[in-house]
Amino acid sequence: MKTTGAIVPQAHLDFKNKLTTITTSNGLPPTPIPRFFPDGNKMSGIGNLERRPREKDAIAVRNAWKKFGKGEKATQILSDLTMTVKEGTIYTLLGSSGCGKTTLLSCIVGITQLDNGDCRIFGTKPSTPGCGIPGPKVGYMPQEIAIYGEFTIRESMLYFGRINGMTSEQIEERMAFLIKFLHLPPSHRFVRSLSGGQARRVSFAISILHQPKLLILDEPTVGVDPILRKSIWSHLKELVETGRTTVVITTHYIDEASEANRIGLMRNGRLLAEDSPSRLLNDFECVKLEDVFFKLCQRDTSPGGPGREEPIIIIGSDISSDDDTTDTSLGTVSGSGSEDSNNNNNIVLSSKPSVISKELLSSTSESAIPITFTTTNPVHEQETTMSPMPKNFDHLPPLSPAFMINTTSSSKSSRNSPTFSPPPETTHHSNSKQPNYPSWRIFEDFSGYCNRMRALLLKNFLCMWRNIGFVLFIFCLPALQAVLFCLAIGGDPTNLPVGIVNLEVGEDALCVSTPHLPCSLGNMSCDFVKLLPHDGTLSINVFGSEDEAEVEARKGNVWGYIVIPKNFSEGLLEKGTTLMETGGVGTGGGASLVGGANIKMHLDMTSQQIDFAIQKAVFKTFERFSEKIMSDCGLNETVDAPKSRYLEPIYGTANSNFREFMAPGIILSIIFFMSVALTGSAFITERKEGMLKRTLVSGVTTGEIITAHMLTQYVTMAGQTLLVLVVMIWAFNVTIEGSTCLAVLLTLAQGTCGMAYGFLISCVCTEERNAIQMALGSFYPNLLLSGVVWPFESMPLLVRQMAAYLPQTMACEAMRSIFSRGWAFTHPKVWSGFAVSIGWSVVFWILALILAKSKKK
Numbered sequence: 001m002k003t004t005g006a007i008v009p010q011a012h013l014d015f016k017n018k019l020t021t022i023t024t025s026n027g028l029p030p031t032p033i034p035r036f037f038p039d040g041n042k043m044s045g046i047g048n049l050e051r052r053p054r055e056k057d058a059i060a061v062r063n064a065w066k067k068f069g070k071g072e073k074a075t076q077i078l079s080d081l082t083m084t085v086k087e088g089t090i091y092t093l094l095g096s097s098g099c100g101k102t103t104l105l106s107c108i109v110g111i112t113q114l115d116n117g118d119c120r121i122f123g124t125k126p127s128t129p130g131c132g133i134p135g136p137k138v139g140y141m142p143q144e145i146a147i148y149g150e151f152t153i154r155e156s157m158l159y160f161g162r163i164n165g166m167t168s169e170q171i172e173e174r175m176a177f178l179i180k181f182l183h184l185p186p187s188h189r190f191v192r193s194l195s196g197g198q199a200r201r202v203s204f205a206i207s208i209l210h211q212p213k214l215l216i217l218d219e220p221t222v223g224v225d226p227i228l229r230k231s232i233w234s235h236l237k238e239l240v241e242t243g244r245t246t247v248v249i250t251t252h253y254i255d256e257a258s259e260a261n262r263i264g265l266m267r268n269g270r271l272l273a274e275d276s277p278s279r280l281l282n283d284f285e286c287v288k289l290e291d292v293f294f295k296l297c298q299r300d301t302s303p304g305g306p307g308r309e310e311p312i313i314i315i316g317s318d319i320s321s322d323d324d325t326t327d328t329s330l331g332t333v334s335g336s337g338s339e340d341s342n343n344n345n346n347i348v349l350s351s352k353p354s355v356i357s358k359e360l361l362s363s364t365s366e367s368a369i370p371i372t373f374t375t376t377n378p379v380h381e382q383e384t385t386m387s388p389m390p391k392n393f394d395h396l397p398p399l400s401p402a403f404m405i406n407t408t409s410s411s412k413s414s415r416n417s418p419t420f421s422p423p424p425e426t427t428h429h430s431n432s433k434q435p436n437y438p439s440w441r442i443f444e445d446f447s448g449y450c451n452r453m454r455a456l457l458l459k460n461f462l463c464m465w466r467n468i469g470f471v472l473f474i475f476c477l478p479a480l481q482a483v484l485f486c487l488a489i490g491g492d493p494t495n496l497p498v499g500i501v502n503l504e505v506g507e508d509a510l511c512v513s514t515p516h517l518p519c520s521l522g523n524m525s526c527d528f529v530k531l532l533p534h535d536g537t538l539s540i541n542v543f544g545s546e547d548e549a550e551v552e553a554r555k556g557n558v559w560g561y562i563v564i565p566k567n568f569s570e571g572l573l574e575k576g577t578t579l580m581e582t583g584g585v586g587t588g589g590g591a592s593l594v595g596g597a598n599i600k601m602h603l604d605m606t607s608q609q610i611d612f613a614i615q616k617a618v619f620k621t622f623e624r625f626s627e628k629i630m631s632d633c634g635l636n637e638t639v640d641a642p643k644s645r646y647l648e649p650i651y652g653t654a655n656s657n658f659r660e661f662m663a664p665g666i667i668l669s670i671i672f673f674m675s676v677a678l679t680g681s682a683f684i685t686e687r688k689e690g691m692l693k694r695t696l697v698s699g700v701t702t703g704e705i706i707t708a709h710m711l712t713q714y715v716t717m718a719g720q721t722l723l724v725l726v727v728m729i730w731a732f733n734v735t736i737e738g739s740t741c742l743a744v745l746l747t748l749a750q751g752t753c754g755m756a757y758g759f760l761i762s763c764v765c766t767e768e769r770n771a772i773q774m775a776l777g778s779f780y781p782n783l784l785l786s787g788v789v790w791p792f793e794s795m796p797l798l799v800r801q802m803a804a805y806l807p808q809t810m811a812c813e814a815m816r817s818i819f820s821r822g823w824a825f826t827h828p829k830v831w832s833g834f835a836v837s838i839g840w841s842v843v844f845w846i847l848a849l850i851l852a853k854s855k856k857k
């Protein structure tokens with residue numbers, strides 16, 4: 001008889017955890033069979049797990065229920081699953097894709113919560129104080145490679161070693177051993193340059209780097225060549241033999257499962273069977289585990305399968321070291337199993353699961369089925385009278401389900417319906433919810449906290465350094481955007497083509513050949529025309545008639561045209577004289593002539609800004625022209641026409657432009673949305689590639705990850721803010737009347753708000769593209785409603801009332817007040833900008849954490 005040699009002698013001593021249930025088809029509720037303990041105690045109900053910690057169980061999952069989603073869309077993933085993994089053994093979880101293996105492992109390592117049921121790791125619930133899981137007690141290899149591609153093998157090991165509390169020396173020592181042992185490439189090789197198999201081996205090496213007590217490997221051999229698979233398995237066996245590590249490994253490959261001490265055959269969120277490979281093969285009289293699984297599946301899906309009014313016996317079995325007859329040549333077994341297997345009158349709990357046939361059950365009252373339990377351990381041998389059980393499967397009707405193991409009292413629905421539903425919250429499981437991840441862990445071990453923070457920060461900065469080109473681009477991007485903004489927005493339009501029809505001088509509209517005589521009748525329009533393009537706003541095109549000019553304007557060749565009437569000079573002089581006689585008041589006398597002084601403008605009004613620019617240029621020209629004529633004709637001394645005059649501005653400059661209005665809001669918007677993008681994408685990428693999960697399983701808290709990200713992000717943000725300000729102030733003369741420091745702090749507050757929003761987005765979206773859509777979807781409403789591009793006061797009252805409380809509205813006004821008015825923090829408009837930024841940050845963080853927590857559930 002061959003043995004795997006990997007079975008731990010103590011394993012068979014423990015049979016306290018038998019959870020035995022018989023269910024019948026007679027419509028009665030399932031009757032839990034009491035658990036039997038070596039000391040003769042009978043205990044039933046899951047509550048006993050609380051009172052009797054079972055040291056020999058590395059993992060004890062009892063009646064686990066887990067679903068994803070809510071209401072009708074909810075998908076039941078784990079349905080009343082019970083599983084036991086003994087310390088110092090290899091347990092293979094075998095099941096088809098999507099049956100819930102990864103979900104189960106996530107619950108075991110404490111990063112997902114069960115809806116119902118109980119999970120104990122080394123006697124304590126995951127995520128409880130002192131459990132060490134998540135934490136250094138567990139080594140976890142997710143399905144994904146889950147290593148940073150831009151790191152070398154050495155840097156990857158340093159990172160994961162540090163967060164698991166190892167010193168640099170310990171890591172170097174272990175690394176040297178693992179590189180040799182697992183035939184890894186040299187430690188300076190970058191992970192992204194490794195082949196798939198090499199990367200998988202590195203990932204495996206990382207999971208065992210800190211020699212964890214419990215090793216959880218999620219499909220470590222997928223896509224791995226047979227030689228590497230063998231070497232992984234031989235190493236696992238060595239770990240179990242030498243280090244007393246407990247290994248749980250999931251796989252799709254049935255052949256390699258036979259290498260384990262115990263196999264759990266999983267289907268649709270339940271364990272169909274759980275036992276050593278040899279016993280499974282013996283009991284099912286198969287030569288291959290594949291056939292066992294096939295038989296189980298067939299029974300499970302048959303019309304009379306579990307949950308279809310068929311009798312089911314659910315009996316716990318245990319590991320025994322004495323009958324491991326597994327032939328390690330993948331999937332076949334030599335020997336006949338334990339002696340007990342020949343004893344048809346007894347069910348030997350510690351050696352094999354047993355079967356109760358439909359016929360037998362129907363002939364026996366469910367509560368009175370006598371079963372004999374015999375332990376193979378001489379020390380604890382005891383007997384309880386029960387009925388003899390036929391072991392032979394031939395006794396079963398074809399496709400009859402009669403075999404499930406290691407499950408306790410399932411809810412009726414779990415068997416009677418293909419859609420499993422968990423028991424109500426008020427059942428005996430209701431108090432078994434795992435506690436939330438304890439935030440006090442931060443203070444529990446300060447040096448551990450410092451180690452983890454150091455590792456996280458080093459990792460973040462190393463990631464930045466490895467992507468230095470990209471990082472520099474990210475640093476400069478806001479400044480680049482600011483440059484583009486300053487170049488494109490707020491300047492005055494120039495060289496606008498405008499037509500002129502000068503009816504006073506005819507063809508020579510620009511008076512090129514007309515002699516200029518000051519204050520002379522007949523050519524005063526020449527002074528006006530010559531002044532028109534003085535500031536470069538207008539580019540004058542001459543037309544002979546109004547009709548000709550209109551045609552060109554309608555074609556879009558000019559923005560409009562100006563018409564100077566034929567008797568322009570006479571009208572002007574008449575007007576000037578009248579003003580002089582009336583002391584500047586004017587009486588309206590000589591109406592026809594005065595009317596002749598009026599020039600006409602006919603404009604294309606489709607662009608408000610261009611229209612304003614043309615009107616402003618024409619009015620300014622006319623003002624200068626009037627002053628010149630008055631001076632030439634000696635009228636300026638006597639005429640003091642009523643005027644409105646602008647005094648020195650209270651705030652801002654007399655010639656302020658739109659850029660000055662927009663710049664403060666634009667700075668905040670750029671930094672805000674850069675933070676959203678960087679934070680959102682960082683978390684989504686880490687989660688998708690499995691790094692986040694792996695880091696969390698190593699015991700790093702969400703709070704620590706966020707803190708490290710924020711510190712890294714602040715460095716980036718500070719650089720970005722300073723660059724933007726430098727560009728705006730020095731290159732584009734944007735002035736800051738108030739404190740630059742206050743402006744920087746407000747920008748950082750907005751960046752923090754952006755980070756929080758980015759984190760929220762990363763919690764809502766699983767894919768980058770969805771995150772981008774969400775960020776873009778909020779970018780424009782925010783930009784438009786926050787008063788960044790247009791005065792907030794121009795919005796309808798209702799919109800204003802809503803927009804006032806957006807994350808950037810008050811901050812934008814505060815920034816403008818600091819920039820243009822020089823107000824200090826004490827001014828309500830300034831501190832309210834800070835308050836709203838901080839308030840929204842808190843709201844976003846809270847929402848994100850609630851969402852993250854609900855996803856963990």
Ligand SMILES: Nc1ncnc2c1ncn2[C@@H]1O[C@H](COP(=O)(O)OP(=O)(O)OP(=O)(O)O)[C@@H](O)[C@H]1O
Nearest residue numbers: 068069075077095096097098099100101102103104
């Ligand atoms: N967060 C989630 N939200 C919704 N459904 C989920 C989630 N995680 C897993 N599932 C679903 O739960 C089911 C079980 O997934 P799980 O990853 O546990 O299966 P698995 O047995 O590990 O599959 P595989 O062997 O292919 O990795 C799948 O149908 C999957 O789509």
